[in-house]
Amino acid sequence: MDRLFGARAATFFLFLLGLLLPLQVRAHGAVRVDEGICKLFLGPYTMQFTGYQPREDEHADRHEDHVHPTDGGGHKEFCQDIPDLGYTLVNLDAIDQKLREMPIEVSIVPYPESGSVEDAVTNPIVHLPPKIYPSGTIRFQYTFDQPGRFVGIVTAHNGKQPLEARFPFNVAPQPSLLDVYGKYLFIIVVVGVLYWYSDRRAAVVRRSKSSAVG
Structure with missing residues (x-):
């Protein structure tokens, strides 16, 4: 008994x-933590995903070169959801050599309240046209002025069927x-x-x- x-x-x-x-693993599409590293999964290939924001005691209008992983800690780093409003810098670093030989395209679109993501692609808030990045590093920045839900789309054009990765994320999410x-x-x-x-x-x-x- x-x-x-x-x-x-x-x-x-x-x-x-x-x-x-609380859930330790949340659905964020193609971006997730793997072996302690934030990665973006693009078909059979991977990229390291790192986001940065200036800390609260810094100016929000800092230029791209000022917010960098080697700046001595003067930034907040995130992997998936963007914690605050304001200036945001994202680095995508190719882990697989093959990605350095393909044109890569990046778009950020508002998450559609109705319809599909395909409809929203025509009106991105961030768009980097297809380009080959020999260094393997893609960097873009954007200043978010209001909270909300967005979708990141990364496409590798390999001359055949394009490889696409999508990752929904929240900006300045409120805790439940x-x-x-x-x-x-x-x-x-x-x-x-x-x-x-x-x-x-x-x-x-x-x-x-x-x-x-x-």
């Missing part, structure tokens, strides 16, 4: 864990109630489950002793 209670408590605990813990209070709720639930399990276990022990005495 004690083992049964233990199994039920463990099952209930795991169920709550799945409900209450679960993000803010989820950890506290989780602690409360864990304490409650442990108390319930201890109480039930003590009750079983008491019944076992009573049966033995009887």
Whole structure:
């Protein structure tokens, strides 16, 4: 009986864990963290994806060359969602040599409230026409002045079927109630489950002793 209670408590605990813990892996299309590196997956090839924003104590109108991974920490780095409004710089670095030989095209479009992404492609907020980047590094910047949802589209023109990667992302997303209070709720639930399990276990022990005495 004690083992049964233990199994039920463990099952209930795991169920709550799945409900209450924030998702560590979120769907962001072709951009995701892989082996500790933010990568963009473009068909069989990959690019390292890195985004930068000036920190709050810096001027938002800094030029492209001033916000760079080697600037001594004067920037905030992100992988998927863009944390704040303002000047934003994105670096795409080809990991596979083949990508350095293909014309690469980049577009950023507003996420369509209705219709399809194809409809929105005709009105991009950022567009880099197809170009070969021998260095393997593609860099673009944009100043986001309002929060919202967008889609990034990276296309490699290999002379056959183009390779396309799409990644939806949010700009200045607002945290949900679960993000803010989820950890506290989780602690409360864990304490409650442990108390319930201890109480039930003590009750079983008491019944076992009573049966033995009887």
